[in-house]
Amino acid sequence: MTKKYVYNFSEGNKDMRSLLGGKGANLAEMKGLGINVPPGFTITTESCNSYYENGERIKPEILKQINEQLETLEKTIGKELGSIENPLLVSVRSGAVFSMPGMMDTILNLGLNDETTIALAKKNNNYRFAYDSYRRFIQMFSDVVMDVEKYKFEEVLTRVKNENGYEQDSDMNEKDLFKVVEEFKEIYKKEVGREFPMSVKEQLMLAIEAVFKSWNNNRAKVYRRLHNISDKLGTAVNIQAMVFGNMGDNCGTGVSFSRNPVTGEDELFGEYLINAQGEDVVAGIRTPKNISVLAEDMPHLYKEFVEISKKLEGHYKDMQDIEFTIEDGKLYILQTRNAKRTPNAVVEVAVSLVEEGVISKEEAILRVGTEEINKLLHSTFEDKSLKQAQQLTQGLAASPGAAVGAIYFTAHEAVEAAKTKPVVLVREETSPEDIEGMVSSEAIVTLRGGMTSHAAVVARGMGKCCVCGCQNMIINYDEKTLKIAGITLKEGDVISVDGSSGKVYLGEVDKIDARFSDRFNKLLGWADEIRSLKVLANADNEVDAKVAFEFGAEGIGLCRTEHMFFEEDRISLVRKMILASDTNERIRFLDRLQPIQSDDFYKIFKEAKGKSVNIRLLDPPLHEFLPKDEKTVKVIAEEIGVSVSQLEAKIASIAEFNPMMGHRGCRLGITYPEIYLMQAKAISSAAIRARKERIEVNVEIMIPLVGLEKELAVLREQIVELVEKEIQLYNADFNYKVGTMIEIPRACVVADKIAEHADFFSFGTNDLTQLTFGYSRDDAEKFIDIYKKKNILESDPFVHLDESGVLELMKIAVNKAKVVKPNIKLGICGEHGGDEKSILLCSKIGLGYVSCSPYRVIIARIAAAKAAISDIEVALTK
16 A cells, blocks of 8 residues: 555644644644634655655655645635636645744745736736735745845835835735836846746745755754754645735734733733735734734624634643634634743643643643743842833833843844853844844844744743834844934943833843742642652752752752862861871861861751751862962961972872772771761761750761772761760760762662661762763763764763663662662762653652752752653553
8 A cells, every 4th residue: 555645634633743743733633623724735744754865856656645635625625726717826834743933934825927826816806915925925935945035025125115105015006016026036037047937836846845955954953952852753744725814904814822922811812914914923024913903803703713712722722822814804724733932821821721620730740841940930120220220112022031131133143242241132023044043142122023923932932031023223234233212222232121021221230030920839739749759959058958948848968068168267177187297187177177067067957947968978089179379389388387399299199180080989988087077076966956956857977989888888887886976975866877879880780788788879870970971071061062963872961861871770779779678768969850851760760859959949849740640651551
């Protein structure tokens, strides 16, 4: 049986997304729902991949199926492509599996040539409409298929409007448009080197190939890279009969969201234009009307659209982004898709849909991603500073947040400038070519365009601050200036942009951090109900601990004691301790350090209020604490009574060739037991002090870098002996455990032996990744990006836990440890503890907690809930 490469809209459904692409699958689904969709067919994503596999040629069997479906479409609609009596016009649109707004190329009005344009004019008794459609087609075809720059055509339109005193494109009459068409054809001939194609079949094939080729254009690649979309998916092509919004005043086109994509409120949010085609709305060339005005212009159609919007939202169980056209008073739906939205709207819509009984709590949690959470706390401007600021303009509040930066007028200049300072991209309107500049900018400001313009949609998707439609701006790209409110700003001048109000200010306005909404706290509450994985935080002082607990941490999973040593009031003591001439001298300095460190621990216990606190004993090699500048060396030499040369020799003797694998961690505790004993005593005295104040204490003393079971056995015995003496001496009562950080591959392999001496294991995945791969985390950046581009590595193993190597070692350790101690406490405290993908893996291998930086606790709480949901789904399938 011949493989099927082309599907009629009536043959598909939403579950065929990987084959038909998002757009094709949704068109087919809407057709099945009885919604008025212009007929057409979809060329599958497999055809795109076949095109590249076949040396960028369309296979004969695919061409045959395209022609068969075209004939079916012609019969269905009663028109024929290329007919000089009743011509069929089609749109050719891409449709990737995942929505990629603005990234892929679209062609409208395909099928027009000199003869069919006249036929279209006669058929509709409207020459203006016919030639308006023709000039649009020539411009789009030239841009998308032949890569002729758009501005060459825009210059012609601007000149004709200026000559006649017109304000809008729609003011041009049929004679104007006829002349424009002739000039457009001349531009095509000059730029391409041949006449504009009059064969409509040639137009169609070139357009289909252009969509396939656009899958690999630079801006599509950038978008996929930003959103982790595979290059192997390919794009589908949708061929659809044209309906026209530019035939007259009872026609129009628009884009609307079923809910507000900025706030998530349950209200229609969109725009439309009378007597226009769809590209006019999203390109920002004309400023459109609010969708609510349609209730006055065409009340019966507005009512119909509201009903369709709710029907689609209910069917897809999510907010929809809907494109529509009105032709001669009849409403057509061209596309629906799950809408892009701001992080605030992601939460608001998800929670609202749960409350409305549309989706479950679990589904709501799955819809909130790490990216949204990271962007959720948009900064705002400080009120006092804002009152003193000079407002330059106010446009549409297209994407919330507050940003300050130097203005640049091209994407390229913005990218370059952003390497050294924050920038704001200022454009008349943005297009897909500006994507890299938008990524690099703190905010985007445009002269034209509405809330569904390219700038607005892309900025919201990125969580970038954006203000559109600042119509009193005058931009001079040649002189690199912006005239606004009687002020001329030059490239590099600083402005402040408030995407929540649409206001733009001169100079720098002070910012403050935002807070989570009540709706988000509600979602977090659901996550906490669902998850079984505990979420702890890495905190090195009481300030970090306080922030962590405010974000919902259930304990401290890692306190790095060496970070305390670097503070100004103690680094000198630490250096003197390291450089001591003998053990007695070293102990003397340690005795002075002990109360300082004890006070640090006490403050953390006080914040913890009985929650577990895991304290890692000294880990880094000693030379990291030693001075490198001559001035400090001289001061220390004088303080300890040696010559500078003697001190330099001592420092040189301590330095190591490969410190990551050198004299550090438990090896320091073995060779200098007095260091770990001082820290154990500091922990004990802090716990005793806290208990006297009736503060509950649950402390875990963690010995780092254990690779041999005897290392842990020796150090555990010493620490337990000291702690027990302190407890008896002061008649104290606090809970403590002694365990280790698993960060050496050998430790994973002999975990059963190590577990005999440990109350807990905490996986230090930073070092475990370094030692498993043989990569230095500090140097790997030089080649990891290259490895990713060459598909040697799928992702950075220091960001996402390596599933086939590092995770396998962790599995071995978990399984072996549980054989010896079934209830041993197991967790992770490396940077992976705040990474969603890594947390899902940690849950699968049976860890009990993750620990991450305080500012990633929120992400970890949501991710832990997702892990629980995933575990339930896996269990149900078995």
